[in-house]
Amino acid sequence: MTTHHRKNYLITIVGPTAVGKTACALSLAKCFSAEIISADSRQLYREMNVGTAKPEMRELEQVPHHFINSHSIQDACDVGSYEKESLQVIQNVFDQGKQPILVGGSGLFVNAVCRGLDDLPPKNERIRTSLNEQYQQQGLAPLLQELQSKDPDYFEEVDRANPQRIIRALEVIRTTYQPFSYFRRNQPKPRPFELISIGLDMPRETLYDRIDQRMDRMIAKGLFEEAKVLFPYRQLNALQTVGYREIFGFLEGKYDKDESVRLLKRNSRRYAKRQLTWFKKNKSTQWFHPEESLKIETYVLSKLTKSP
Numbered sequence: 001m002t003t004h005h006r007k008n009y010l011i012t013i014v015g016p017t018a019v020g021k022t023a024c025a026l027s028l029a030k031c032f033s034a035e036i037i038s039a040d041s042r043q044l045y046r047e048m049n050v051g052t053a054k055p056e057m058r059e060l061e062q063v064p065h066h067f068i069n070s071h072s073i074q075d076a077c078d079v080g081s082y083e084k085e086s087l088q089v090i091q092n093v094f095d096q097g098k099q100p101i102l103v104g105g106s107g108l109f110v111n112a113v114c115r116g117l118d119d120l121p122p123k124n125e126r127i128r129t130s131l132n133e134q135y136q137q138q139g140l141a142p143l144l145q146e147l148q149s150k151d152p153d154y155f156e157e158v159d160r161a162n163p164q165r166i167i168r169a170l171e172v173i174r175t176t177y178q179p180f181s182y183f184r185r186n187q188p189k190p191r192p193f194e195l196i197s198i199g200l201d202m203p204r205e206t207l208y209d210r211i212d213q214r215m216d217r218m219i220a221k222g223l224f225e226e227a228k229v230l231f232p233y234r235q236l237n238a239l240q241t242v243g244y245r246e247i248f249g250f251l252e253g254k255y256d257k258d259e260s261v262r263l264l265k266r267n268s269r270r271y272a273k274r275q276l277t278w279f280k281k282n283k284s285t286q287w288f289h290p291e292e293s294l295k296i297e298t299y300v301l302s303k304l305t306k307s308p
Contacts, residue, residue, distance in 0.1 A: 008193040015200035016272035020290035039104030051243035073238040083112035107278040116189030151179035
């Protein structure tokens with residue numbers, strides 16, 4: 001008599017900033033006795049609280065969470081080490097007979113877990129140094145222009161305010177004479193689980209309102225004060241991010257506080273738009289409005305109980 005080995009499924013919840021991923025993950029986690037693995041490249045960091053919209057303490061207490069406050073900005077966690085660490089955590093959750101749910105808005109982190117990282121060409125220190133020098137002297141604009149002309153596909157989805165990502169892409173392009181996106185089409189790596197991928201979205205206007213309101217709440221909770229404390233560390237990779245960079249500019253005296261608030265909101269909306277572009281490319285993701293919790297539960301259940 002053969003016994004069917006129960007398949008392992010990883011549930012993923014993706015979507016733009018402020019759409020309601022945390023609430024959705026919590027309600028699913030309670031249904032399926034699950035643990036939550038955060039795929040957010042900033043909620044990892046203990047020192048970054050107000051600006052990263054971490055789950056509240058009472059939410060963290062309801063369901064086990066991983067990769068929230070797990071690192072310090074001093075020991076940054078890159079996507080490669082995140083991939084290794086989170087696959088280990090996911091396996092541990094399976095071993096305990098529980099259900100892992102991967103939740104987050106960092107497309108790169110989600111991809112690393114679900115598909116594995118692409119085999120990019122090795123680093124080229126000489127070219128990287130010259131790109132860094134060019135950036136110090138001329139700023140980001142010429143680098144963005146070069147990226148747009150040599151690799152329009154990646155230009156569309158990259159965080160255009162993140163110098164590190166721009167420089168890394170151009171380093172690969174100048175080293176290999178191939179577009180960076182060419183190296184990002186690799187076959188998915190084998191994984192010991194199947195995916196149930198849920199996307200959350202809502203009408204654009206509603207989402208943008210939610211983003212603006214969330215920004216106002218963050219500011220009321222002390223975002224400017226937190227950024228002031230982190231200001232001395234602004235060169236660290238962890239802080240090259242929407243929600244802090246705009247305030248650093250104000251603290252450096254480049255513009256006034258009103259302008260920094262305008263930039264915070266505008267850049268968060270732009271970030272949400274890029275996240276959606278990225279996540280919509282995955283054709284196997286099933287999209288829902290965040291309030292359709294019953295529909296989402298039913299969908300997940302139908303996938304989990306599908307006979308082998």
